[in-house]
Every structure is written in structure tokens, then in C-alpha cells.
Amino acid sequence: xxxxxxxxxxxxxxxxxxxxxxxxxxxxxxxxxxxxxxxxxxxxxxxxxxxxxxxxxxxxxxxxxxxxxxxxxxxxxxxxxxxxxxxxxxxxxxxxxxxxxxxxxxxxxxxxxxxxxxxxxxxxxxxxxxxxxxxxxxxxxxxxxxxxxxxxxxxxxxxxxxxxxxxxxxxxxxxxxxxxxxxxxxxxxxxxxxxxxxxxxxxxxxxxxxxxxxxxxxxxxxxxxxxxxxxxxxxxxxxxxxxxxxxxxxxxxxxxxxxxxxxxxxxxxxxxxxxxxxxxxxxxxxxxxxxxxxxxxxxxxxxxxxxxxxxxxxxxxxxxxxxxxxxxxxxxxxxxxxxxxxxxxxxxxxxxxxxxxxxxxxxxxxxxxxxxxxxxxxxxxxxxxxxxxxxxxxxxxxxxxxxxxxxxxxxxxxxxxxxxxxxxxxxxxxxxxxxxxxxxxxxxxxxxxxxxxxxxxxxxxxxxxxxxxxxxxxxxxxxxxxxxxxxxxxxxxxxxxxxxxxxxxxxxxxxxxxxxxxxxxxxxxxxxxxxxxxxxx
Amino acid sequence: xxxxxxxxxxxxxxxxxxxxxxxxxxxxxxxxxxxxxxxxxxxxxxxxxxxxxxxxxxxxxxxxxxxxxxxxxxxxxxxxxxxxxxxxxxxxxxxxxxxxxxxxxxxxxxxxxxxxxxxxxxxxxxxxxxxxxxxxxxxxxxxxxxxxxxxxxxxxxxxxxxxxxxxxxxxxxxxxxxxxxxxxxxxxxxxxxxxxxxxxxxxxxxxxxxxxxxxxxxxxxxxxxxxxxxxxxxxxxxxxxxxxxxxxxxxxxxxxxxxxxxxxxxxxxxxxxxxxxxxxxxxxxxxxxxxxxxxxxxxxxxxxxxxxxxxx
Ligand SMILES: [Cu+2]
Ligand SMILES: [Cu+2]
Numbered sequence: 001x002x003x004x005x006x007x008x009x010x011x012x013x014x015x016x017x018x019x020x021x022x023x024x025x026x027x028x029x030x031x032x033x034x035x036x037x038x039x040x041x042x043x044x045x046x047x048x049x050x051x052x053x054x055x056x057x058x059x060x061x062x063x064x065x066x067x068x069x070x071x072x073x074x075x076x077x078x079x080x081x082x083x084x085x086x087x088x089x090x091x092x093x094x095x096x097x098x099x100x101x102x103x104x105x106x107x108x109x110x111x112x113x114x115x116x117x118x119x120x121x122x123x124x125x126x127x128x129x130x131x132x133x134x135x136x137x138x139x140x141x142x143x144x145x146x147x148x149x150x151x152x153x154x155x156x157x158x159x160x161x162x163x164x165x166x167x168x169x170x171x172x173x174x175x176x177x178x179x180x181x182x183x184x185x186x187x188x189x190x191x192x193x194x195x196x197x198x199x200x201x202x203x204x205x206x207x208x209x210x211x212x213x214x215x216x217x218x219x220x221x222x223x224x225x226x227x228x229x230x231x232x233x234x235x236x237x238x239x240x241x242x243x244x245x246x247x248x249x250x251x252x253x254x255x256x257x258x259x260x261x262x263x264x265x266x267x268x269x270x271x272x273x274x275x276x277x278x279x280x281x282x283x284x285x286x287x288x289x290x291x292x293x294x295x296x297x298x299x300x301x302x303x304x305x306x307x308x309x310x311x312x313x314x315x316x317x318x319x320x321x322x323x324x325x326x327x328x329x330x331x332x333x334x335x336x337x338x339x340x341x342x343x344x345x346x347x348x349x350x351x352x353x354x355x356x357x358x359x360x361x362x363x364x365x366x367x368x369x370x371x372x373x374x375x376x377x378x379x380x381x382x383x384x385x386x387x388x389x390x391x392x393x394x395x396x397x398x399x400x401x402x403x404x405x406x407x408x409x410x411x412x413x414x415x416x417x418x419x420x421x422x423x424x425x426x427x428x429x430x431x432x433x434x435x436x437x438x439x440x441x442x443x444x445x446x447x448x449x450x451x452x453x454x455x456x457x458x459x460x461x462x463x464x465x466x467x468x469x470x471x472x473x474x475x476x477x478x479x480x481x482x483x484x485x486x487x488x489x490x491x492x493x494x495x496x497x498x499x500x501x502x503x504x505x506x507x508x509x510x511x512x513x514x515x516x517x518x519x520x521x522x523x524x525x526x527x528x529x530x531x532x533x534x535x536x537x
Numbered sequence: 538x539x540x541x542x543x544x545x546x547x548x549x550x551x552x553x554x555x556x557x558x559x560x561x562x563x564x565x566x567x568x569x570x571x572x573x574x575x576x577x578x579x580x581x582x583x584x585x586x587x588x589x590x591x592x593x594x595x596x597x598x599x600x601x602x603x604x605x606x607x608x609x610x611x612x613x614x615x616x617x618x619x620x621x622x623x624x625x626x627x628x629x630x631x632x633x634x635x636x637x638x639x640x641x642x643x644x645x646x647x648x649x650x651x652x653x654x655x656x657x658x659x660x661x662x663x664x665x666x667x668x669x670x671x672x673x674x675x676x677x678x679x680x681x682x683x684x685x686x687x688x689x690x691x692x693x694x695x696x697x698x699x700x701x702x703x704x705x706x707x708x709x710x711x712x713x714x715x716x717x718x719x720x721x722x723x724x725x726x727x728x729x730x731x732x733x734x735x736x737x738x739x740x741x742x743x744x745x746x747x748x749x750x751x752x753x754x755x756x757x758x759x760x761x762x763x764x765x766x767x768x769x770x771x772x773x774x775x776x777x778x779x780x781x782x783x784x785x786x787x788x789x790x791x792x793x794x795x796x797x798x799x800x801x802x803x804x805x806x807x808x809x810x811x812x813x814x815x816x817x818x819x820x821x822x823x824x825x826x827x828x829x830x831x832x833x834x835x836x837x838x839x840x841x842x843x844x845x846x847x848x849x
Pocket of ligand 1: 251299302
């Protein structure tokens, strides 16, 4: 930008200062966002490698590369690292931190030091979890008792690490809620907020309210393991399915902690590349809140065959179907936004459209699992594995990749190679479907999950799935190399390469330390694309 | 739908109809969404930077429509799933009761005539069965895909399950709840017999060893037990290591244990390996062998030892 006077620190791009201390002591929300981005991406790669090994073992029946115990350790690490280290902090902590102040016209989050503390707690949690790998746990990421009490592996360190991560999550949620309430620029009314802000807000509420339950549950588990107090062990007067109730009371809302921010990303990307206002703004905004609230009331749909009462199963099945409605509303609104647009298939848009397609499959197969009679057959089979990955990769990770390619120029001030990015997208899209679609069939045929070995009739489908994982892995590798290489070799990014109307694009790329020279005065919502409002250049 | 396994119980057809019903509704929505998505992405792709786009922010009619239609559909799906679930959870009075015990890592079935089987559940065609189940350790889950039934087994609480097998044959039984190292080896079979064959089995005529010790040698009995008690899930007799060491050439040879000490595999060692498998762990193997204490009698253990001795 022309008015860039280097003398004033306020105009110095936030990436300017070098040195590790300038990062890990920084309270700048943008730097904290980038640190989260780097950390969660690292764990995404590590947990992804574990997944590739899991798939490799399943390439053929019998022992392929590792024994059963090592296999169990691998899927436990894959699941817990993906969930607790990558996808739960995920888009909210990385892009949320970077974007929330920029989008609402603020200089930082409400409590910058608390924000840094959240990141340190995240780091502490990861270090503890990495130490647990000295004797890695084999419980699966769900830590079901009594197995998690019985196993000789290091469940305590792992759950303690997750416990610490919980505090990070709670503090981030708190920070974001206050930020959205208190720091909106003049004129940025609730109904002018970008939908990414609405979804971050809904996510923050979930983080704040649900995470403490996880913390308490894990403490009880640790107490039972260390002091032998019988909360969950029936032999000591405990309740054999209490742990599952507690665990899912957090972990179901957590599913929405993982997916709602990605929905926010999609709501930002689609209008920009379709040059159309978002269709049904209020419906999308309030459906995020509706999903967040209902998600507290559906946890036991993971437990229809656990031994809980039929009445409870019926009530929870019913409530589960209620979540389907706001989710469907969102999909229809995104589709309607495309109508009569001027659609440009840049990489972020390709990921966003993939999200709609894959998330639809993930959502519809969720209907099978919410249906009592069907769930009895499909529960704990590969159908669930496929469903969950369609939601978590097809949904959240596609949203994450869309966000990466959309805000990359803003974050780093560089453009990536578009052609390479599209090749990577194609491989990711194809590889993902080849990996996970066969798993729906495997599940219907009755292949149970968490099996280190399987009967020969499942061989072909497992083989296809493993080959798919290589395509998917290759796609992600190419994507990562492209983005990393562009950090140094990329062309300099314009301030607003995609012609967005949102506030973060009206400042330099990368943004200066204090974001806005003058706090902007907002007069319209961010989705004023189209004929009425031809203000974009 | 051939993605689903063969329908071999009275419940299977009903469950499949529910799955079919949900599949059809899902496919309609899936195609609707995909077609619209692809159609819009092609029809409205950008022609030039000057494309004019209309300023449309919403439509109350559409918004109401796509709230109400899915709401009605999910209510119907819920109700249908519930009706069939209710049937699955209501065993008939006359159902034959069989006790099921799950433990790491085997299934034990106890019948009203005092018989006990391991990893093989014997039932009669067209006769309802109610399984009364419990676990001796961690959670397991009884899953027979061909019957479309699944239920967790807990310790400290009975759970139950019922079905009426409709086809004679042998069907796979899986443990569907993760239960540790040999979870994927906790497999069994459900053997559905015609009424006549089942009667014969109940009276014990089919099992040769019941005919009296004279007619069957200990080695033969040991060989039968190797199959019937599920040792073959983890031990081979041809020298290839599996989940557990092969029995070929085991007897009389030196075995290296986890802590490096060496022991000779004599009668007492094998006996202890069967009753207290975790006491002396063979090097290179996981501690996954279930204890057969209370399952195998002394006579049967001797027979297995006799059988192992023959595997040179
Ligand atoms: Cu859930
Ligand atoms: Cu199991």
C-alpha cells in the first residue's frame, strides 16, 4: 500500500521481526495464530503418517508390517493426535486467532496475554503427550473403561496431556467470546458480522461449556487408575457405562467444535468466488448456534448398543435427528449462493465445493447411524469409520485446506502456484474418496473397526482403501511442498487478490502489527457482491 | 442390496428394509445436491471479470421449504428405525436362553443342558434364542452381521440379545468393541442346525468324545479340542508362527521366555501355559492368550499335551 511509512512501528508487517523469542513471547493474535497453524499442521502430518502405517498394515490379511499391539498403538496415536492436537484446536485456534480481530475491525483479541498463555498450555499438553509415547497407549482415542484401567500402557500421561489441552481450549473460547462481544468496530453490528465470526462464536461457546466435562472425566479416570477409586469399575461399585456417558457428553459437542469453524470458512469462500451475497445469512448464522445447542443433547447416540435403556436410546435417536435439520439448511443455502453467480474455480473454491459434496455424504450417512435399527448393524464397523472421515476430512479438513489457500496471501504476503495447488486438490479429492468410500461397503458387510487383521473376504476393499491412502498422501505432500516453497519463492501477494469485501482484505498483505491504521467504520455487511453494490474494483 | 451380508435371521430383513429406506432418501438428496452443485458450477462459471451478478440475499419460501421437508423426512426415518428397534429388543417368551461370557479373547456359551462350547454357538433353525451376556473383564461386543444383531457385553451387568436364525449354516461372529491386543482374533462361529441335527447335538450324540473314552484316544481328543476350544485361532501345527507360537516341535524343546531365561517345554510347562498363560511369556509374543482355567478339565489338558507331543 502506498501509505506504508516504515518509520512507525504500527506499519511494520507483523512478520518483520525475526528470532524465536519474538514469536513465543508475542501477544500479537496474528503471530499466535501462525504458531497454532504451524503446530497443528505438524501434528496433522505426524498423525497422518500413523494413518498411512495403519492402512499399510491392512493392505493384506495377516501381519503385513506390524504386530497387533503396535497396530493398536498406531491407531490410538493417529486418533488422539488428530482429534486433540490437530482438529479440536484446528481452524478455530489458527485461523480464528488470525482472523477474528481483523474481520471485526479490532487491533487484537480481548485478552492478548491470556491468548499467549493458551498457546503455551497447548504446547505443554503436546509435550506431555509426546512423553507418553515412551510407552504409548493402546486404548483408542476414546479411552473406554475398563480397558483403559487395565492396560499396562501409559494412559495417564496421555490423558493428562489432553486434560491440559482442555484448559487451552477453554481459555481460547473465553477470549473469543469476549472479543466478539466487546471489540467489534463501530458499525459492525451482529447482523453484519462475517459468518466465520458467527461460527467461531458458536464454537467458542461449545469450548467453554463442554471442555470442563472432559477434564473432569479424565481426572476421574486418572484417579481410578492411580488410587483404585471405583467410579467406573462395577466390581468396586462403579457404573460400567458411566465413562461413556461422560466421554461423549464432551466428545459429541467436540465434533461440532471441529466442524463449525470449517462451515464458517465455506461461508466466506463461496460468496467471494461466486460474486454473490451469501444466501440466507441469518439462517446460516443461527443454524450454527442451533447446532451448538442441540449438540449437547445427543451424546448417547454413540451408545445405542452399549447396554443403556431402550427408552434412552429412543430419546437420543430422536434428538440426533434434530441436528440434521440445521445442517441441511446450511448446505442448501450454500448451493443457493451459487445460483446466477460468476463462479471462479480457484483452489479455495475447489476445496469449498468439495466440502459441500463430501460433507453431504458424511451427513447423510450420519442419518443411517442415528436410525436405531440401522445403527445396531452398522455401529463399530467400518461404516462408522467412513462416516466419521467423510465428516472430519471431507468436512473439516477440506474447510481447513480451503482456508489455507484462501488466506495464505494475507497471512504470508505471498502467492502460491495455482496450477500445482489444483493438481494437489485433484489428488486429495480422488485419493480421499478411493480411501474412504470402500469403507462404507466394508462396514455394511460387517467388517468391525479397530481390527489389526481381518478375514479374507474383506481383502479387496481394504486393498483399494490402502491404495487410496497413498494417492491422498501424495496430494497432501504436493500441497505442502507448494505452500512451503511459496513462502520464499512465491510472488508477492496483492492486498486483495480475490477481491473480497471483508475487512481483513482492505489492509496490507501481510497485515501490519496493529492491523488497522485507523479503526474502520463499518457501514454495510461483508457480502455486498452483485449488481446492487458494485463497489469491488 | 448385496453390500449387506446374507439375511440369516428373522430380524435381518426388517433391518435391511430400514437401511434401504434411508438409502433411497439419502440418494435422492445426494443426487439433488450433487446435480445442482455441478450444474451451477458449470452454468455460472466466470466468463469475464465484468460478469454481472444479481444481488440475492435470501428467500423466505425456499428457507421454509428446506427446513420443513427434511424435518418431516427425519421424523419418518426416526419412527421407522424405532419400530424395528423395538422388535429387536423384545424377545419372545418361548426363546431358548443361552448364557454368553466374553473374556479376553474368547467366547464361552453355556446351554440349558449343561453343555459348554468355546467360540462356537450352536442354535436351531427357526427357534428363537435369547442370549444373556456378560463380560469377565473389559467390554466386548457380540456381532453377527448375517443376523444384523450387535450388543455390548459388560462386566457387572447383564445385557441381552435375541434372534431367530432362519437359515442352516455357519455364520461369522465378531467382537465389535475394542478389547485389547487380540481384539481382531476374538472371532467365533454361529452354527445353525436343522431341528433334527440340533436335537442330536443337544443329546450329545454328535460329539464323539461323549461316546466314551474307549472309542477315542487322547491324541484324537486333543486334536478335536485344538479346533473346538479355539486354540487354532492363534496356534498353527505346521510351524508358522501366528498370534502365538506354533505347536510344531514344541514338546521337549527349549523355549526362550520374555526375560531371556530358557525353559524346556515339558508337561508342566504346557499345563501352566494353558492355565496361567501370563506366568511365563514366550519371547517375541504379546500377552494375549486367554486363560483356560475352569474351561478345560484336567483330562482335556492331558489330551492336548498328548496331541502336542505328536506334532514333531
Ligand atoms: Cu457423535
Ligand atoms: Cu474386542
